[in-house]
Amino acid sequence: MLTVYGVYRSRATRPIWLLGEIGMEWRHVPVIQTRRLASAGAGEAPLHTTSPDFAALNPMCEIPCIEDDGMVLTESLAITWYIARRYGGTFGPQTQKEEAQMAQWMLLAGTTIEPPALTILGASDDAARDKGTAQLAKPFAWLDRHLADHRWLVADRFTVADVMLAECVRYAQGHPPALAPYPHLADWLARCQARPAWQAMWARRNAEPA
C-alpha cells in the first residue's frame, strides 16, 4: 500500500488531497518537522524529519515523502504528479497536450507562486506581505484571465493541476489584498476548497496541533 510520510501541517496536503479525490487507500506515517518539536532528542520524541530512520529514507530530511511499490519518492509536486499518473485516471493527463498544460501549471506553482506565497504566510510585517503580494501580481493576473472562461485549469475538468496550484495559492489566502484584485482566481480557489476531498483533508489538518 502507498505510504505517505509527513504530517498534514506540511506540503503533504498536496498528495493527501489527491489521494482523497481518487478515493484510494493509503498508509499514513506522521513524520513531524524537527523544528516544531521542543526537544527532538528526547527518547519519547515522535518520528521527525531528522530522525535517523527518516533521514535514511529522505536525505533532504523533508516531508512529504512516499514509498510505493518499492520506490521512495520525495518532492511534493513530483509525488502528487506520480499519484495522478499512476492511480488518478482522469485526474491525470489523458493526452500529451494535457500533460504539457498540467506541467506548465505545476511548474508555475512550484517556482513562481509558492516562494512569494510562503513569504506572505510567514510574514511578520507589512513590508514582507506587500513584497509577496507584488511578486504574485503577474502570475495571479494571468491565472485570473485564464479562469475567467475556464472552470478548471486544464481540459474543463478538475485535475491534479488544480490540486497542485490551489495548494500553493492557499498560502497567500490569509492576506486578502493578495487575492482581492483577482475575482476569478478567488472563485476558482473557493471551488477547489469546496470539494469534499479538500474539506476532509483540511479537517484532519486542523485537528493536528498547530
Ligand SMILES: N[C@@H](CCC(=O)N[C@@H](CS)C(=O)NCC(=O)O)C(=O)O
Ligand atoms: N520542495 C520540497 C520542500 C519540502 C519541505 O520543505 N518540507 C517542509 C515541510 S512543508 C519540511 O519538511 N521541512 C523540514 C523541517 O522543517 O524540519 C517539496 O515540495 O516537497
